[in-house]
Amino acid sequence: MSAHTSPTATYRLQLRPGFAFADAAETADYLARLGVDAVYASPVLAAAAGSTHGYDVVDPTRAAPALGGERGRVALGDRLHRHGLRLVLDIVPNHMSIADPVANPWWWDVLRHGRDSRYARCFDIDWSAGPVLVPVLADDGDDGAAALGELTVADGCLTYYEHRFPLAEGTYQAGDNPLEVMERQHYRLVSWRRQDAELNYRRFFDVATLAAVRVEDPAVLEATHGEVLRWVADGDVHGLRVDHPDGLSDPGEYLRRLRDRCDGWIVVEKILAPGEELPASWPVEGTTGYDALREVCGVFVDPAGERPLTAFAREAGVPVDFARVEEECRRRIATTTLAAEVRRIAALLRGVEAERAREAVVELLVAFDVYRSYLPEGRESWDRAVDRAVRRRPDLAGVLRRVDTEARADPRGELARRIQQTSGMVVAKGTEDTALYRCTRFVALNEVGGAPDRFGVSPAEFHAAAEHREAVWPHTMTTLSTHDTKRSEDVRARLAVLAELPKEFTAAVRDWTARAGLSEPALNLLAWQTLVGAWPIGADRLGGYLLKAAREAKLRTSWVAPDPGFEREVAEWAERVLADPDVARGVAAFVDRVRGPGWSNALGQKLVQLLAPGVPDVYQGTELWDLSLVDPDNRRFVDYGERRRLLERLEGGWRPPVDGTGAAKLHVVRQALGARRRHDLAGYRALRAVGAAAGHCLAFARGRDRRVVAVATRLPVGLDRGGGWRDTVLPLPWGRGGWVDVLTGRAVPATDGGGFTAARLAALLDRYPVALLERRE
Known part of the structure; x- marks a missing residue:
């Protein structure tokens, strides 16, 4: 799948025990009917026991047994092929899981044989610093001294509770003191607290159970990638998504070697700062789309909300x-x-x-x-x-x-x-x-690849970025939700409405906080935004999210130094707020105010993402409304039965209302993906409305003959306050034939704009806040 055979669109599936190869295969007919042409799967190599994401690979030489093994992988490929779908795989070149040494044969061998292990070159270990430090011992302030007394030797292994470690040959005789036995090994078990300051192998970020892999060594690259590249050579895999290339020694050299073995579509999980470009020498089609996410979501944010929301955050004690x-x-x-x-x-x-x-x-x-x-x-x-x-x-x-x-x-x-x-x-x-x-001033902007200090994206900036993407990276991936986003696209779409209602929202937060606020200001403001953005939400989901957020912020508690009292306050807050009838009614009433505009934003950003330059990805389940938060919340199981039922009605000609079912979003997704399949969308032309409400319209044409037009509503609250579209018109590209909105099935009512055709937006957008126009001869 080289650049000229890149997917038209992908659908991300999160494989895990309970949703394995066979389950993924069952979605093939649905996904083909939805309109994507490639399944984009999370990592499928053998991972740590119980892994729910696959990024903790323990054996890169085989398909995950927990997902169905090699037989299941082949069966999935066959099913996808029968439905005209290709397979894009997420691969993890940067690290392997060493949480359970027994499960990782390479790490086990390194611990047993030290630098003489045949796998020693695979891991980035500083052998000059002495034995490998393994930070697993409990530590109650004694540097793990008491825990050392719990060491035993059993079944030829050094053991510490459930942990088992190998013994080098000739280092143990019956009756030996376990502590003395450990001193003879190529590793040392140490306090978990020593991992940040003293660890002598490179990790994935701060995760000591994920050891970095040296794929800059050609032999290591071959050992870690050989199986996946065999699948590529056999035609079973048509594209690769490379996880975290920035962790590699030389990402460019790695990608050039990978390209030598894979002529398919390759994208990299690279976070670009605004204005940053991928290095020109990287032989890839682009990124996984966080740059596009910032632009698409940002264009639905009202910049006028910046000053009042900033003032309120400062007043509340939240850093700005x-x-x-x-x-x-x-x-x-x-x-x-x-x-x-x-x-x-x-x-x-x-x-x-x-x-x-x-x-x-x-x-x-x-x-x-x-x-x-x-x-x-x-x-x-x-x-x-x-x-x-x-x-x-x-x-x-x-x-x-x-x-x-x-x-x-x-x-x-x-x-x-x-x-x-x-x-x-x-x-x-x-x-x-x-x-x-x-910095929780306005968390709709607080996203991976986002820019919280840039309050939204202007239409001019959006169009310039889209034109650049079409010219330079036309086959890059674009996205709105991923397994790593801090909150789903629909939560962000609803939260974007707060920038249009800053006075109403801040007044509500003052009242709610006075009745049931959290004692830490940044978390308090985050909590109320989360409650509004994800409503309705249960106490377990909300409490779990806020506890993770509090630990990540590292203000009053953290992962390594938890504060039990504050964490108890956080855990109890969700139940307390939801059980308070006055607060719950107030939140519900406010959500009623923003739900409709949030749906408008959600449909707008989805249509824009699906039809703008690049290869759009649909994250699992987000073809309906999805109010998920950060992982693991965004890896919940998806009800494909419900989606099939709604899709069948749409295939029968149903044009759903914009309501709580989310069927309108599924309708937009299906029709936009269909347009991608029906037309060559090469080319991009910004379209600009004319009239009193012109700033509320975002529109562009695609295709060299400009026969597909996307129209979305921006800032719907302000549009309504200003009296609606009134006389605003959208000039349409010149060409033979008339225009049809495929979402409504209606011919586009057009007026002669004086030498050009113009659509009256009041008529065009009277049913949906978006329109997808195709020129029909």
Whole structure:
């Protein structure tokens, strides 16, 4: 599936025990009828026991037995082929799970044989630092000393409760003291608290049970990718989604080697800062679409809401200077969570005092305005980071300039490589997993790849980005929801309405907080927005989400240092609020106010995403309304029976109302995907409405003959307040034949605009807030 045979659209399926290969196969006929032409599956290699996502691979040489193994994989491929669907696989080149050493034969061998293991080259281990540290021991403040007394030797293994570890040959005789036996091994069991500062193998972010893999070694790449590439060669897999390339030593070199073995469609999970481009040398079709997500969702946000929402957040004690908070959070991550990685980099600066070296490394890591640089390409982002670090810490200028000189002199050397690998980790953990949970002014903007300090996206910016995508990355993926988004597309669409009703919302939050507020301001504001955005929601889902959010924010509690009292307050808040009739009625009434405009935004952003440049992905279940929150909430099972029933009615000609069933969204998705299949959509032309309400219309034409037009309503509350569309018209592309809105089946009522055809928006959008026009001769 090379670029010219890229999918027209994909549908993401989250495979897991309970929804395995056979279950995925059962969706094939539905997905083909829906209109996608490729299934985009989560990782399918053998993963840790009970894995609900597949990113914790333990054996890259076989399909996951828990999903149905090789037989199930082949059967899925056969079923997809019969329905004209191709398969795109999510692959995980950066890390493997080592949570249970017994389950990972490579890691088991490394622990048993040390640096002499045939698999030692597969993992990024600092052997000069001594035995591999395994941070599994309980620690009640004694550095794990008491836990060492729980070690035993059984069945030829060193054991610690349910954990089992191998013994090197000749290191144990019956009756030996287990602690002394451990001292003879190539590893040491240590307190879990030591993982951040002392770990001597590279991890995936801060997850000690996910060990980084050295795919920069061609032999390791072959060992980890051989099975998937066999599926590609056999024609069973037609495209690859590469997880977290920024964690790799040299992403560009890895992708070039991957391209040599795979001529299919390849996209990378790369988070781009606004205005950032993928390196030109990467032989891929594009990203997984977070850049498009920011643009599509942002264009439905009213910039007029920024000032009052900012003022309210400041008044409530919520930080509003995102740049400052982001820097603080990144610095915290670099000096605590990723201290071991910083120490390893600093040790490369020979002759520099250790503390100054660490300070300089931290300052540079914090200073990047993108996730990472890719020397020797993209020198600009590296140079900006160095200059910013020097300005912030002139006392470290000498050390920083030395780092700069050495890294640029040897861009593929260990110093440059590790700094760049680690900068992405600092940004991801500092920004995505900390700052976005602290700056909660308006969380519709707080998304992976988002820009909370940029309050929305103007239509002009949106069109410019779409034109650029069509010209440069026409086969990139676009998305609105993923397994990693902080909240689903429909939650964001509803929350976008708050920017149009800032006074009403902030007044409501004052009242609700006075009656039942949380004691931490940022979490309190996040909680009320979440309650409005995801309503109706049960106490278990809401409480679980808020507890995760509080730990990610690291203000009053955290994953590594939980505060039981505050966590109890958070856990009880959801039940208390939902059980309070006055508060619950108030929230329900406010949601009634924003639900309709939220549906309008949701239909608009979905139509725009599906018809704009790129290859759109539909995340599982989101063809109906989906009010999911961050994982694991967004990996709940999908009711395909309900979706089939509604699809059958649509196939019979039903044109549903916009209501709580979500059938209108399914209608938009089906018709937009059908238009993609019926027409070559190459080309993009922005269309601009004329009239009093022109700013509320977002429209564009697709196809070289411009025979497909998408029309969406922006800022519906303001549109209604202003008296509706009134005399506003949308000039349509010139051509033979008339226009039909495939959503309503009606010919488009048009007026002569003086040399061109124009559609009256009041008539065009009287049934749905969106229109999908096709020219019929």
